[in-house]
Amino acid sequence: MAARSVFRSGLFNDRVAIVTGGATGIGKAITAELLHLGCRVVIASRKAERLEAAAGELSQLISPSSAASITALQCNIRQEDQVRELVASTLRLHGRIDYLVNNGGGQFSSPAANMKLKGWNAVIDTNLTGTFLCCREVYRAWMKDHGGAIVNIIADMWRGFPGMAHTGAARAAVENLTKSLAIEWASSGIRINSIAPGTIFSKTAMENYKELGPMIFQMAVPCIPAKRLGLPEEGTIFSKTAMENYKELGPMIFQMAVPCIPAKRLGFPEEISPAVCFLLSPAASFISGATLKVDAGQSLYDSVWEIPDHSSWPAPPEGENVGALRELMKKLKHKL
Ligand SMILES: CCCCCCCCC/C=C/C(=O)SCCNC(=O)CCNC(=O)[C@H](O)C(C)(C)COP(=O)(O)OP(=O)(O)OC[C@H]1O[C@@H](n2cnc3c(N)ncnc32)[C@H](O)[C@@H]1OP(=O)(O)O
Numbered sequence: 001m002a003a004r005s006v007f008r009s010g011l012f013n014d015r016v017a018i019v020t021g022g023a024t025g026i027g028k029a030i031t032a033e034l035l036h037l038g039c040r041v042v043i044a045s046r047k048a049e050r051l052e053a054a055a056g057e058l059s060q061l062i063s064p065s066s067a068a069s070i071t072a073l074q075c076n077i078r079q080e081d082q083v084r085e086l087v088a089s090t091l092r093l094h095g096r097i098d099y100l101v102n103n104g105g106g107q108f109s110s111p112a113a114n115m116k117l118k119g120w121n122a123v124i125d126t127n128l129t130g131t132f133l134c135c136r137e138v139y140r141a142w143m144k145d146h147g148g149a150i151v152n153i154i155a156d157m158w159r160g161f162p163g164m165a166h167t168g169a170a171r172a173a174v175e176n177l178t179k180s181l182a183i184e185w186a187s188s189g190i191r192i193n194s195i196a197p198g199t200i201f202s203k204t205a206m207e208n209y210k211e212l213g214p215m216i217f218q219m220a221v222p223c224i225p226a227k228r229l230g231l232p233e234e235g236t237i238f239s240k241t242a243m244e245n246y247k248e249l250g251p252m253i254f255q256m257a258v259p260c261i262p263a264k265r266l267g268f269p270e271e272i273s274p275a276v277c278f279l280l281s282p283a284a285s286f287i288s289g290a291t292l293k294v295d296a297g298q299s300l301y302d303s304v305w306e307i308p309d310h311s312s313w314p315a316p317p318e319g320e321n322v323g324a325l326r327e328l329m330k331k332l333k334h335k336l
């Protein structure tokens, strides 16, 4: 991958950053740009092999004259002891931590009614508790006395997140956590902000959704008068084999978003990393507790979640306005 940046090269010379999830997708683009700017970057996530491979690949981008370096440290951000060890190892290695990018995270798609408690907890633990633990550990071990900058990657959950209710709840909580910490830690010279990406395509992000089968069937339930899926012996929709046919639709979920994006195309990780670098940089020296949406306006526009036509709501209260509308509709019907 080629790193580019609109920022002055050397901007982050002698600075040290931890990027969780820094081996793939958005995190990898952030790491590449930080390296390009001279930063010493520690990337941290669960899959050691993928982490090492990414560190090897990204180290090729570093020019011999650069102060930049990259180190891979395995860490599951859901585990308090592992987060503590990540921070301690980074300090042993580099003696300082200037920046933390809480990018590691994710979820699966499922209607809320089908989520198991274990799945709900996995998503909350990863995105909310993991972010909290990383913030708290860098604060206690370094930033409390030396200051620093933190960026939390959240999501486009401004109108809820139907189909991924767990992540919507977790990311909204992280946005609020960002505000609390911006105030509690201001006196240490810490700035903390969030970035809310729109729909961003990367191979690893897409692979996470390869099994969309059950979701697609479940999404049909509200449209079925019986309000349940038909069984094979009833000659209708749902069967294991029918579902298998839709297993590979995962990647489509990204393409399906395009009509809802004012830019009429997907975003890419390299369109998130400059915003992260900006918020970490001295150019953002007066910005804290803020959230920057990097979504081409998607959050202001349309939603991929279809609400089927229905008449399930209680009737409106009778009165002159309801009566007037009824008369109007009757007249209109006659005209048509
Ligand atoms: C329509 C929307 C428009 C959406 C339009 C599309 C826009 C996309 C916008 C957002 C994009 C991104 O964030 S892209 C980033 C995507 N990348 C990632 O998500 C990577 C990280 N994700 C993960 O690791 C996982 O998704 C996560 C669940 C968080 C953690 O998984 P783990 O295996 O580590 O967790 P465990 O502790 O083992 O628990 C797993 C439990 O989670 C549940 N679970 C896990 N996968 C599941 C699945 N596919 N379906 C059901 N349930 C599942 C089960 O209950 C599992 O338990 P059992 O029942 O025992 O098996």
Ligand SMILES: NC(=O)C1=CN([C@@H]2O[C@H](COP(=O)(O)OP(=O)(O)OC[C@H]3O[C@@H](n4cnc5c(N)ncnc54)[C@H](OP(=O)(O)O)[C@@H]3O)[C@@H](O)[C@H]2O)C=CC1
Pocket (backbone or CB within 6 Å): 020, 021, 022, 023, 024, 025, 026, 027, 044, 045, 046, 047, 048, 050, 075, 076, 077, 078, 103, 104, 105, 106, 107, 126, 130, 153, 154, 155, 156, 196, 197, 198, 199, 200, 201, 202, 204, 205, 208
């Ligand atoms: N792509 C998109 O459209 C959007 C993405 N986002 C968010 O941006 C972030 C990056 O996503 P993206 O690059 O797209 O997708 P990826 O799947 O490529 O990245 C997710 C990264 O998080 C790491 N990770 C997941 N769980 C843990 C954990 N428990 N501990 C440590 N690391 C973990 C993964 O590594 P490993 O599995 O090795 O642990 C992986 O590197 C995520 O938080 C994602 O939810 C938000 C909005 C939209």
